[in-house]
Amino acid sequence: MKDDKDISAFRGEFYPPLPTKTTMFFRTNLLYQLYRFFMLNYKIMRIVIKGHS
Amino acid sequence: MKVVILGAGISGHTAISFLAKHLSRKHEIIVVSPSKYYQWIPSNIWVGVGRMKVDQVRFKLAKLYEKWGVQFKQAKAVSIHPEGNDKIRTGYVSVEYTSENKKGISENVEYDFLVNATGPKLDFAATPGLGPDMHTLSVCTFSHAAQTWEELQKCIKLMQEGRKQRILIGTGHPTATCQGAAFEYMLNIVFELKLRGLYHLAEITWISNEYEMGDFGMGGAFIRRGGYTISTREFSESILAENHVRWIKRAGIYKVEHGKAFYETLNGEYKTVDFDFAMLLPSFSGQDIKAFDSIGRDINAKLFSPTGCMRVDADYTERPFEEWTVKDWPETYQNPLYKNIYAIGIAFAPPHSISKPRKSPNGTSIYATPIRTGMPSGVIGKIVGQNISEIIKYGTSGHKHKANMGRMGASCILSAGYSMRKGLGATMTVCPIVPDWERFPEWGRDINMTVGEIGLAGHWIKLFLHYMFMYKAKGHPFWWLIPE
Ligand SMILES: Cc1cc2nc3c(=O)[nH]c(=O)nc-3n(C[C@H](O)[C@H](O)[C@H](O)COP(=O)(O)OP(=O)(O)OC[C@H]3O[C@@H](n4cnc5c(N)ncnc54)[C@H](O)[C@@H]3O)c2cc1C
Secondary structure: OOOOOOOHHHOHHHOOOOOOHHHHHHHOOHHHHHHHHHHHHHHHHHHHHHHOO | OEEEEEOOOHHHHHHHHHHHHHOOOOOEEEEEEOOOEEEOHHHHHHHOOOOOOHHHOEEEOHHHHHHHOOEEEEEEEEEEEOOOOOOOOOEEEEEEEOOOOOOOOEEEEEEOEEEEOOOOEEEHHHOOOOOOOOOOEOOOOHHHHHHHHHHHHHHHHHHHOOOOEEEEEEEOOOOOOOHHHHHHHHHHHHHHHHHOOOHHHEEEEEEOOOOOOOOOOOOOOEEEEOOEEEEHHHHHHHHHHHOOOEEEOOEEEEEEEOOEEEEEEOOOOEEEEEOOEEEEEOEEEOOOOEEEOOOOOEOHHHHEOOOOOEOOOOOOOOOOHHHOOHHHOOOOOEOOOOOOEEEOHHHEOOOOOOOOOOEOOOOOEOOOOOOOOHHHHHHHHHHHHHHHHHHHHHOOOOOOOOOOOOOOOEEEEEEOOOOOOOOOEEEEEEOOOOOOOOOOOOOOOOHHHOEEEEEHHHHHHHHHHHHHHHHHHOOOOOHHHOOO
């Protein structure tokens, strides 16, 4: 029996969730990322304001 | 009045800027720092992959301090004498000049208020064989990062010739911290190699003392993603898996030889990992500054914790992990013994770690010690600068401004590739930094304030922050409107 057969689903690194093609697409989609840029800045500013109080 | 600030890094420079803004010139502000430069450390990551030049992440301090009416001594603090001595009645600091024209000359600098903002000592010596003078590289300073980029280019060249390269990134000591910075550097290498079509020739391994991936010295965090509340462990492991990076966790590197790192695992096994290129972060400790009383007796244990960081208004009572609360964390950063001394940024001694301390069966502590990133370091510098100014100006004794890491949040944007169109950044925010299990019994933190996501927007934010914080540090018009 060949016991070193490399089945990807059995590899340790395949237990974590992996991004789908759609997720990958949106990561660099300009329009979506522009929206995220403002949303993330808003979230960061909330933290900054809280931290300075 | 005389205010002496030791260290002109992220925390010290912020304190200096607010002191200079609020105090009139009849008061003296004296800065003691061994480097003539201010450096924006977070962008050293980009120096380490050749995306930024050293001069983009640093600038000379002397001119700015002259404009602000601040005296700058390019020197390092050697000892603190809070009670003075038989000749000097006030507290003073013994400093040794590092500038070319005065190198080695000593001087006693008297103070009415002292702020210790000397940051971390990069303790490469704590791991034999570690560091840029030995067998591994670093991105902790701009010069380290520039050297690392030179070595990375050699590695890239070998890959271009078709040679496989083993790249090892992570923590180089069993109790190192700042995992986020190493993680960021690793992601940048991944990006650069993919861009050059060389990724198939790289075997990248992440090695860390974290109990679980995504601990980052803050005990990990929970984030909302895709309809689930997940831990930063899944978030980080997912990033590694996606990029086919192998990871070794719960590992304390205790020795490095040419091309080989030796580590002990939390379950007590001794193992090795081979590398062609390694960037491993050292252990951080306080600087080697001594303290003496008025008759010259050593009072180091009174002023500093065993790691060399300065004691402040924290509760240092030893308690089991389960009994730790956010109330143990300091909020004014005033030394309890000498009320005119403050310690800010990485120089203050935390009451305990944030991640759970763990030991291997051989008795080796292997865990991530507490992080103090740029944002809390800046905020702490600001409130201490404001408080000292108000004490001097109005003669108040209390502290109006407070900053507790158990209430304060932090945002950490990890660059994952430098490109305006194809770049990536992992944006992470947590609030508070130290989990508060009383206020947030379920997740330890405000889950609505906690973010973890990857995208081009993260890169834009990181780059925007670089320019914004350099602008602020250079004291350009309206710098004080920019938050820390
Ligand atoms: C590679 C890297 C990337 C990072 N990225 C991020 C990030 O993206 N976001 C983030 O929030 N944080 C980041 N951090 C952490 C951040 O840099 C630190 O939190 C911050 O620099 C701490 O500020 P500090 O003022 O305490 O120390 P420092 O900024 O290190 O400043 C210490 C100062 O003290 C001076 N000094 C040293 N010894 C003496 C002495 N004996 N006498 C007088 N002066 C002395 C030093 O020259 C220096 O000027 C990163 C850290 C590293 C290493």
